[in-house]
Amino acid sequence: MNIIETKKLTKYYGKSLGIENVDLTVKEGEIFGFIGPNGAGKSTTIRTLLGLIHPTSGSATIFGRDITKFGPEINEEIGYLPSEVFYYDGMKVIDLIKYSANFYKKDSRVISKRIKELAVYLDLDLKKKIDDLSYGNKKKVGIIQGLLHEPKLIILDEPTGGLDPLMQQRFFDLLRQENKKGVTILFSSHILSEVQKLCDRVAIIKNGKIIRVDKISSLAENTHKRFKLETAVRVDKSRFTGIRGISDLVITDNSVSFLFRGRINEITKIIASLNLTNMLVEEPDLEEIFMHYYV
Amino acid sequence: MNIFWQELRFNRRTTIIWMVAFAFGIFSYMSLYTAFSHDVSQSMKLLQGFPPVVRAVLGIRIESFFTVLGFFGYMLTYLWLIGSIQAMNLGTGILSKEISGKTADFLLSKPISRFKVLTSKLAAALVIIIATNIVFVTASYFSAEVFKTKDFDVTVFALTCLTMLFIQLFFLSLGFLISVLVPKIKSVLAYSLPIVFGFFIIGMLDSVIGAENARYLTPFKYFDVGYIALHSAYEWRFLLTEALVVIVCVVVTYIIFTRRDIQAPV
Numbered sequence: 001m002n003i004i005e006t007k008k009l010t011k012y013y014g015k016s017l018g019i020e021n022v023d024l025t026v027k028e029g030e031i032f033g034f035i036g037p038n039g040a041g042k043s044t045t046i047r048t049l050l051g052l053i054h055p056t057s058g059s060a061t062i063f064g065r066d067i068t069k070f071g072p073e074i075n076e077e078i079g080y081l082p083s084e085v086f087y088y089d090g091m092k093v094i095d096l097i098k099y100s101a102n103f104y105k106k107d108s109r110v111i112s113k114r115i116k117e118l119a120v121y122l123d124l125d126l127k128k129k130i131d132d133l134s135y136g137n138k139k140k141v142g143i144i145q146g147l148l149h150e151p152k153l154i155i156l157d158e159p160t161g162g163l164d165p166l167m168q169q170r171f172f173d174l175l176r177q178e179n180k181k182g183v184t185i186l187f188s189s190h191i192l193s194e195v196q197k198l199c200d201r202v203a204i205i206k207n208g209k210i211i212r213v214d215k216i217s218s219l220a221e222n223t224h225k226r227f228k229l230e231t232a233v234r235v236d237k238s239r240f241t242g243i244r245g246i247s248d249l250v251i252t253d254n255s256v257s258f259l260f261r262g263r264i265n266e267i268t269k270i271i272a273s274l275n276l277t278n279m280l281v282e283e284p285d286l287e288e289i290f291m292h293y294y295v
Numbered sequence: 296m297n298i299f300w301q302e303l304r305f306n307r308r309t310t311i312i313w314m315v316a317f318a319f320g321i322f323s324y325m326s327l328y329t330a331f332s333h334d335v336s337q338s339m340k341l342l343q344g345f346p347p348v349v350r351a352v353l354g355i356r357i358e359s360f361f362t363v364l365g366f367f368g369y370m371l372t373y374l375w376l377i378g379s380i381q382a383m384n385l386g387t388g389i390l391s392k393e394i395s396g397k398t399a400d401f402l403l404s405k406p407i408s409r410f411k412v413l414t415s416k417l418a419a420a421l422v423i424i425i426a427t428n429i430v431f432v433t434a435s436y437f438s439a440e441v442f443k444t445k446d447f448d449v450t451v452f453a454l455t456c457l458t459m460l461f462i463q464l465f466f467l468s469l470g471f472l473i474s475v476l477v478p479k480i481k482s483v484l485a486y487s488l489p490i491v492f493g494f495f496i497i498g499m500l501d502s503v504i505g506a507e508n509a510r511y512l513t514p515f516k517y518f519d520v521g522y523i524a525l526h527s528a529y530e531w532r533f534l535l536t537e538a539l540v541v542i543v544c545v546v547v548t549y550i551i552f553t554r555r556d557i558q559a560p561v
Contacts (some may be wrong), residue, residue: 043559052400076406088396
């Protein structure tokens with residue numbers, strides 16, 4: 001079953017483009033990564049799904065229901081954590097969390113128990129005033145208010161800012177635990193290592209358009225190789241012209257470096273004809289693949 | 296109901312301050328009545344010395360000034376002014392604070408429709424205004440009873456006091472409308488003060504010009520204390536004008552707010 005399904009979802013802010021023809025399907029029980037640089041349209045997509053902004057055209061369903069018609073019903077089962085959390089001045093953590101909890105139909109005793117567990121797990125003092133909390137601790141308030149009603153879908157929009165590495169680890173563990181219970185997660189980020197750690201599939205978005213959807217594993221494997229050659233003399237650029245699959249070619253006086261995707265035989269023939277002093281072939285990290293999509 | 300109670304909690308302190316200020320102000324002012332009415336001829340002479348234009352601007356009617364109702368009615372214009380600021384602040388702030396405080400994301404990603412969010416906030420604002428008016432009427436009645444020299448007409452007095460509620464409703468709904476028309480309100484006072492004072496100044500000019508139709512332009516002219524005293528009633532045409540303004544403001548607020556895009560906080 002598809003938890004999220006968007007069809008040609010498009011959002012313009014006046015004349016400027018937010019997203020265009022976004023087609024996404026997130027399956028039940030999946031951790032779906034959503035990556036792209038700032039301003040690519042990640043937040044626009046998420047905010048449209050949550051009903052905070054209204055689509056210009058196209059449609060989307062969550063849990064099989066249209067987002068524009070069943071917003072409140074859908075939000076009952078969504079936990080949302082934005083990149084920056086803002087709460088009311090002068091409120092105590094516990095008051096904010098109770099206020100948040102009261103919006104949900106779920107049994108209040110179950111929620112109270114859950115709040116306590118999460119607070120202990122994240123090491124957050126519920127009696128403090130929100131104004132007095134550090135950025136990271138405010139984020140914890142955000143996590144608790146997002147998860148206290150045990151949502152079936154968790155939507156995270158660049159959620160890790162402000163959390164120290166240890167807390168980030170705990171947070172990811174928490175998400176994995178939820179995922180094991182069958183919870184679907186949409187995780188937006190511009191930090192690839194996070195996505196790589198957590199997600200099953202990933203969509204790459206650029207200038208408001210989805211440019212690729214793939215499994216994390218297949219995105220990283222057998223696609224590109226990073227070649228680093230050290231040469232005795234400067235290699236002429238023409239040696240590499242006409243070969244398909246070479247990108248990011250950099251030639252200096254005694255080195256050649258490029259990304260390669262294609263038939264390995266073709267490239268080894270050329271390399272064999274060069275006067276090499278050293279050679280390195282690496283799996284590029286996701287960062288490099290990612291940059292490749294952006295250049 | 297969640298938002299409703301929370302709004303009452305948020306506004307509790309401010310509302311109490313307004314209530315205390317009203318009660319204290321009314322009582323202090325009315326306590327002057329004894330001294331003022333003690334030597335009517337002397338005071339009357341003083342007032343007659345004012346040029347008619349000044350009296351018109353200040354809303355002083357010599358014929359009624361020395362009854363407890365007239366004395367109260369004189370101050371009422373200024374109480375309206377203060378009450379309008381309270382209502383306008385409340386109306387402008389109760390929605391816009393979610394945008395300026397960047398809490399709109401939190402609130403509107405909850406399982407609740409925009410329609411209900413607005414209705415809850417409207418209901419909370421209404422309760423606050425009504426509660427303020429209860430304190431206002433009680434304080435006024437109590438002060439009038441304490442300082443009166445002769446008995447007064449309770450119906451006229453009640454109608455006179457209730458004008459505050461209508462004036463506040465006008466500015467409350469106007470505030471709501473402003474809060475959805477202006478994309479981001481950083482300071483509520485920057486909108487409420489100029490607008491309220493603007494209407495008030497129009498009212499003062501009206502008094503000088505005396506053009507009957509100009510009275511439609513400002514809520515401060517919808518209720519004429521003299522008319523109420525004479526007829527024990529409001530003027531229907533102004534009551535209808537007010538109702539129309541309130542309904543239009545509220546309906547437009549609903550339409551805009553339910554369709555509005557909530558931009559990401561930056």
